[in-house]
Amino acid sequence: xxxxxxxxxxxxxxxxxxxxxxxxxxxxxxxxxxxxxxxxxxxxxxxxxxxxxxxxxxxxxxxxxxxxxxxxxxxxxxxxxxxxxxxxxxxxxxxxxxxxxxxxxxxxxxxxxxxxxxxxxxxxxxxxxxxxxxxxxxxxxxxxxxxxxxxxxxxxxxxxxxxxxxxxxxxxxxxxxxxxxxxxxxxxxxxxxxxxxxxxxxxxxxxxxxxxxxxxxxxxxxxxxxxxxxxxxxxxxxxxxxxxxxxxxxxxxxxxxxxxxxxxxxxxxxxxxxxxxxxxxxxxxx
Amino acid sequence: xxxxxxxxxxxxxxxxxxxxxxxxxxxxxxxxxxxxxxxxxxxxxxxxxxxxxxxxxxxxxxxxxxxxxxxxxxxxxxxxxxxxxxxxxxxxxxxxxxxxxxxxxxxxxxxxxxxxxxxxxxxxxxxxxxxxxxxxxxxxxxxxxxxxxxxxxxxxxxxxxxxxxxxxxxxxxxxxxxxxxxxxxxxxxxxxxxxxxxxxxxxxxxxxxxxxxxxxxxxxxxxxxxxxxxxxxxxxxxxxxxxxxxxxxxxxxxxxx
Numbered sequence: 001x002x003x004x005x006x007x008x009x010x011x012x013x014x015x016x017x018x019x020x021x022x023x024x025x026x027x028x029x030x031x032x033x034x035x036x037x038x039x040x041x042x043x044x045x046x047x048x049x050x051x052x053x054x055x056x057x058x059x060x061x062x063x064x065x066x067x068x069x070x071x072x073x074x075x076x077x078x079x080x081x082x083x084x085x086x087x088x089x090x091x092x093x094x095x096x097x098x099x100x101x102x103x104x105x106x107x108x109x110x111x112x113x114x115x116x117x118x119x120x121x122x123x124x125x126x127x128x129x130x131x132x133x134x135x136x137x138x139x140x141x142x143x144x145x146x147x148x149x150x151x152x153x154x155x156x157x158x159x160x161x162x163x164x165x166x167x168x169x170x171x172x173x174x175x176x177x178x179x180x181x182x183x184x185x186x187x188x189x190x191x192x193x194x195x196x197x198x199x200x201x202x203x204x205x206x207x208x209x210x211x212x213x214x215x216x217x218x219x220x221x222x223x224x225x226x227x228x229x230x231x232x233x234x235x236x237x238x239x240x241x242x243x244x245x246x247x248x249x250x251x252x253x254x255x256x257x258x259x260x261x262x263x264x265x266x267x268x269x270x271x272x273x274x275x276x277x278x279x280x281x282x283x284x285x286x
Numbered sequence: 287x288x289x290x291x292x293x294x295x296x297x298x299x300x301x302x303x304x305x306x307x308x309x310x311x312x313x314x315x316x317x318x319x320x321x322x323x324x325x326x327x328x329x330x331x332x333x334x335x336x337x338x339x340x341x342x343x344x345x346x347x348x349x350x351x352x353x354x355x356x357x358x359x360x361x362x363x364x365x366x367x368x369x370x371x372x373x374x375x376x377x378x379x380x381x382x383x384x385x386x387x388x389x390x391x392x393x394x395x396x397x398x399x400x401x402x403x404x405x406x407x408x409x410x411x412x413x414x415x416x417x418x419x420x421x422x423x424x425x426x427x428x429x430x431x432x433x434x435x436x437x438x439x440x441x442x443x444x445x446x447x448x449x450x451x452x453x454x455x456x457x458x459x460x461x462x463x464x465x466x467x468x469x470x471x472x473x474x475x476x477x478x479x480x481x482x483x484x485x486x487x488x489x490x491x492x493x494x495x496x497x498x499x500x501x502x503x504x505x506x507x508x509x510x511x512x513x514x515x516x517x518x519x520x521x522x523x524x525x526x527x528x529x530x531x532x533x534x535x536x537x538x539x540x541x542x543x
Contacts, residue, residue: 012455013374017382020367020426024385027423031400038403049407091300094293106297108531113304115527119486119501120520123508124307127314132324164303196290217391225393228486232508242395255403262399269393 039260047253057260073241077223080162084170084219096178114168122232125161153235162229170215177211217276221269315517332518345503356421357478364429372437389427398491412494420492421482429474436470
């Protein structure tokens with residue numbers, strides 16, 4: 001009789017855990033392994049998945065274009081992440097030192113544009129960067145660019161628009177940590193002879209490093225799999241891994257090949273995740 | 287201590303950066319030019335035409351059906367999961383946490399492709415159910431995290447008190463836990479609803495001929511016919527967003543006082 005409450009508690013735990021766990025098992029974990037399996041299947045002429053096993057996809061992945069695309073995916077994602085961090089640190093610093101009233105107001109102001117549809121926000125940039133748009137005319141008038149310069153369909157446009165769409169994902173975690181930062185520490189550093197800039201970089205920035213790591217994770221990983229932004233404002237010279245996957249999937253209808261590339265992407269996103277998680281655990285151990 | 291102006295300047299510039307595209311959309315929705323190019327005169331024509339587009343309204347209907355059903359399902363599954371994660375510290379919960387956390391960081395394109403290939407492998411047609419499954423899958427994790435955060439302040443003494451007074455588990459769930467947790471569950475549901483309405487990538491992989499959602503429709507319109515119509519549509523959506531945010535702020539204030 002004594003073991004009964006323990007068993008009962010265990011049953012309750014299983015009852016609470018099972019629904020969500022089984023759902024994610026069926027529709028998240030299982031499909032991820034399925035993708036890996038499909039990369040070793042032959043493709044059929046009708047764009048389906050054939051029977052039997054083959055290493056064809058592995059052969060096709062040695063495409064000479066792929067290292068370049070992989071490299072671009074990496075550096076573009078890194079450039080986006082670094083830009084987001086550089087912008088969010090001063091903004092988070094400013095917000096953290098605002099009065100409570102202004103904090104709520106400014107945070108709300110930051111959130112509102114991002115409650116509009118993602119596709120629409122990307123589209124708005126297509127309008128702004130249009131060669132006959134007003135931005136191009138202003139820049140040309142100021143003599144910064146020659147008239148008729150194409151601002152769209154290149155890597156710069158992809159980085160700019162991605163920074164726009166991902167900045168809140170960096171800003172909010174950095175702000176969340178900065179808000180709890182004790183600014184008396186900076187004053188102490190300055191009393192001890194630091195100047196303002198030194199105090200900022202040697203006391204404030206290390207103090208919010210946890211937020212910076214979270215921000216890195218939240219911006220870098222989705223951008224490694226970016227597909228929409230390079231598709232709308234990027235050109236042929238700026239396709240990323242995500243675009244190639246979609247092309248293989250829908251234009252060429254080579255499902256195993258698309259599955260193989262997706263598996264490469266999975267490995268690519270697992271690496272930064274492991275680095276950040278290890279870093280976190282090491283900090284917690286200290 | 288004299289403060290540096292630099293953070294203020296960056297903040298103002300970032301705000302301008304955030305609102306520039308929004309402003310351009312609203313202004314262009316009254317622009318007579320078809321291609322959203324230079325200003326050619328004021329018109330309300332795009333708004334009038336928008337109401338005549340049956341296909342847009344149909345896509346909007348699909349989006350709503352999916353958003354409502356996926357947020358309802360993920361509210362249920364996410365709340366149960368959050369309870370398990372909060373109450374137990376077992377090996378099972380470690381695995382459970384990893385399973386719930388990973389979809390939050392994995393790029394959406396991977397979720398979309400893996401589900402698409404699963405349904406292809408199973409020979410399932412792409413219909414609204416498929417979309418519902420896809421959206422629920424990514425919404426569960428968000429709801430779980432929101433409810434889990436709210437559970438940190440949850441007072442379990444209430445549950446024990448109810449037990450001492452002789453309430454059964456169902457009564458406790460229905461009359462103690464759910465009413466106390468309702469704000470957290472609804473906050474999670476609201477987040478799931480917004481994410482589902484906004485979702486493009488997952489829907490791009492899972493929507494079929496008859497199951498176009500609004501973001502998919504918008505993307506097709508950007509490419510094909512009328513960017514000007516999208517300006518009008520986004521301006522309306524923006525107004526609704528402003529109204530909703532204002533309303534929720536007002537409700538919050540009234541609740542606090």
